[in-house]
Amino acid sequence: MADNKEPPPLFDNVDIDKNEEMLDDDDEDIFASAIMEQNPLSNSYNGVSSVQAELPKLSLHDVPESNSYSTLTSPVASSEPINSPLGNLTNDNTDLQEVPINNDDKSISNIKESDSLEEVPTETTDILLKITVTEPQKMGDGMGAYMAYTVKTKTNMPIFKKRVFSVSRRFSDFLGLHDKLVEKYLRSGRIIPPAPEKSVIGMTKIKMSGDKNQEQNSSSTEFVERRRAALERYLNRTALHPVLGVDPDFREFLEAEMDLPRASRTSALSGAGMMRLFNKVGETVNKITYKMDESDSWFEEKTLQIDSLDTQLRSLHGAVEALTYQRRELANCTGATAKSIAVLGHGEVGVSLGRALAQLAETLEKVEVVNRAQSNCDLYQFGEMLRDYVSLIAAIKDVFHERVKVYQIWQHAQMMLNKKRELRARMEQAGRGDKTSQAAIEVIEWESKVERGQEEFDNISQMIKKEIERFEVLRVDDFKKQLIEYLETMLQHQNQLVKHWESFLPEARAVA
Structure with a gap:
């Protein structure tokens, strides 16, 4: 790791306005550690199976070290059997033991539910908020079907009513929560973790899938597992944030046992969805045509870094997806070869050669299993992590664009103030006393708007x-x-392959 280089920032998602739903170049070292004096945070942002979010002071900078999240997803448990594509690679979903809370600390219970909330001061050293998304179930039939997920939470934070609780949420509930957080916090400059994007094709396969089409069911199973894991990562990213993690809407999402109001704005084919599409087109045009005269070199440098990092990560993600596909094809071809060799061994007259062919077929079957496990590792441990960071970069771009919009409002107010001042001057020169007083009032109003616009832009x-x-x-x-975890897993798989072929070597030499 090139620890001596300053890294470009990371994260992404597509353009989001505060009333919209999230849809979804330089050769800098993206693995370099940030040059900062703060202790590095070891809370991983890509946790999937069991995530332990430790927020000691829930402040913006002081977060203690803890175990990183694993990107390997946990097996899918459902009333309708869905086999996890990870196989034996999934981590054990072990429970966290609750940490006793200092009863003398009342700071968390006094959290103000306001948009200006900066930090949550507390003397508690072990704050746990563990969220898992499990048991995806298909509800309903036909095109009216949808997927429901069980959201399980374990915490010792006093702001929650219970220590362990679970609720059932559908996918639109997750998108509705994201819309609420964007509406409340994006304008203030908060980076909102991106929710998984909608997939009309993927959900159509789920709705139309049946027991007869195994290939389609297998594709649907992988889609469900990837979405489940992405939803879990989204909730845990939000929980890690010192402000979003204690937001009343977020707490209601986690612990309200009743069904949440239907988030109709999340429907892609609704009237609101079409309006969002038109708004996004307008936002895109605005981003291209409007160039802000940047006076802060920090934002200019960060914008270049983010664009460069976005290009690098998208390229790397495409390469990893190609690697995953090729490794799966290798596993399929290896399995087909093993079956053919097994059939050939049964028809062989020589005993020693027949035994060697049978042993070779068995070895190839083991190699197929390892290759398939490695392809799952490529996808879930590395590929999904890159996909998440591409989305996080989009979220960063959204908040940067929100700053540009605030600047536009401020400059518009300044332009209108200049016009009102000119109008007042003309009225005074013309001796129109009745118009002069009205113009003076308008000047005062626009002066106030300019001050508010500048203050909002600075904030x-x-x-x-x-x-x-x-x-x-x-x-x-x-x-x-x-x-590091991905490389360690790859080394383990390569060691398994070496052992399989070494076990076959004596049998091959016996034939020779």
């Missing part, structure tokens, strides 16, 4: 810097840990 700029600083520390530490 969002300052907040974005804090958010980027926090995410850089999280990203560098998490990316290193996940990459």
